[in-house]
Amino acid sequence: DLPGRVDIWEVGARDGLQNEQAVVPVEVKVEFLARLADAGLTTLEATSFVHPKWVPQLADAAEVLAALSPVDGVRYPVLVPNEKGLDRALEAGVRHIAVFGSATETFAQRNLNRSLDEQFPMFEPVVTRAVAEGVDVRAYVSMCWGDPWEGPVQPTQVAAVGARLMAMGCSQLSLGDTIGVATPGHVEAVLRAVAEAGVPIGSVAVHFHDTYGQALSNTLTALRQGVTTVDSSAGGLGGCPYAESATGNLATEDLVWMLDGLGIDTGVNLDKLADTSAWMAERLGRPSPSRVVRALRG
Numbered sequence: 052d053l054p055g056r057v058d059i060w061e062v063g064a065r066d067g068l069q070n071e072q073a074v075v076p077v078e079v080k081v082e083f084l085a086r087l088a089d090a091g092l093t094t095l096e097a098t099s100f101v102h103p104k105w106v107p108q109l110a111d112a113a114e115v116l117a118a119l120s121p122v123d124g125v126r127y128p129v130l131v132p133n134e135k136g137l138d139r140a141l142e143a144g145v146r147h148i149a150v151f152g153s154a155t156e157t158f159a160q161r162n163l164n165r166s167l168d169e170q171f172p173m174f175e176p177v178v179t180r181a182v183a184e185g186v187d188v189r190a191y192v193s194m195c196w197g198d199p200w201e202g203p204v205q206p207t208q209v210a211a212v213g214a215r216l217m218a219m220g221c222s223q224l225s226l227g228d229t230i231g232v233a234t235p236g237h238v239e240a241v242l243r244a245v246a247e248a249g250v251p252i253g254s255v256a257v258h259f260h261d262t263y264g265q266a267l268s269n270t271l272t273a274l275r276q277g278v279t280t281v282d283s284s285a286g287g288l289g290g291c292p293y294a295e296s297a298t299g300n301l302a303t304e305d306l307v308w309m310l311d312g313l314g315i316d317t318g319v320n321l322d323k324l325a326d327t328s329a330w331m332a333e334r335l336g337r338p339s340p341s342r343v344v345r346a347l348r349g
């Protein structure tokens with residue numbers, strides 16, 4: 052059975068841009084967010100309050116939030132790794148944040164400068180304080196289907212990390228295939244393990260990168276298992292600066308094309324979205340990797 056509606060969590064302005072070498076001007080980021088809202092997307096992950104030396108592209112987080120004109124009915128979540136990041140986010144007026152854990156030891160070290168176990172005490176006060184302030188918290192887990200240094204990851208390990216973050220008070224768990232190695236059977240296994248660890252499938256989101264062209268098949272598999280929130284990036288922008296071999300996210304256009312075909316409502320205007328990605332591709336100086344953007348705007 053498939054859902055009647057899918058909520059798209061658009062990560063283009065954050066996951067999409069964080070890996071870009073040339074710093075994208077604040078005005079371009081703000082226009083990108085405005086165009087995405089105009090295309091009907093209602094969750095726009097806007098930026099990250101991480102250490103500016105770690106992700107220079109998003110050092111302008113506060114400026115971007117100050118410069119954008121928030122649209123009614125649109126939320127603008129941001130990534131927050133620690134209490135310093137939370138202080139900065141709250142000062143900027145943020146109401147939705149996401150912490151981002153790792154399912155593997157190596158990626159915890161490389162992405163967070165913490166061991167797998169040390170990540171939890173870093174996130175716990177962030178989640179507790181945010182929830183106390185009425186701020187909604189999503190939990191990401193990265194490397195849920197494979198890690199470039201450690202290889203395959205046990206589904207029970209992913210489930211244990213995810214359940215521990217959810218127990219802190221997060222409202223949603225986004226399972227990340229950071230390097231895009233998942234295939235549908237493996238997606239089923241991880242979702243089953245997460246459900247067995249006590250996380251309701253209705254609070255699970257999937258976050259696929261399209262490195263091996265499997266992101267849509269994986270998404271359809273997840274929808275059949277009851278997932279109704281899918282992360283994607285306009286034009287298929289993206290990658291993680293701290294993950295070897297990570298390429299772009301599932302393109303929002305590819306996702307919307309499939310969901311439109313299935314008669315599943317997203318509220319997104321594909322035409323406006325493709326125009327936005329074509330516009331962004333010009334700003335970045337290279338074509339969008341999305342097949343649908345190329346087919347529509349080639």
Ligand code: HMG
Pocket residue numbers: 066069099100101102103105106130132133135136137139151162163164191192193194226227228229230258290291292293
């Ligand atoms: P650290 O160096 O261990 O930090 O970095 P620290 O706690 O030791 O602090 C060192 C200094 O940094 C201190 O300054 C802090 O104040 C400052 P000092 O006292 O020395 O002058 N500092 C900060 N400044 C600004 N904002 C902050 C902040 N925190 C500390 N938030 C840290 C630890 C977690 C901060 C660092 O490792 C970091 O920023 N990592 C982020 C990496 C990142 O953003 N990766 C990409 C996002 S994850 C992803 O893409 C995957 C995802 O898409 C899902 C998927 O695909 O799997 C979500």
Ligand code: MG
Pocket residue numbers: 066227229258290291300
């Ligand atoms: Mg990602």
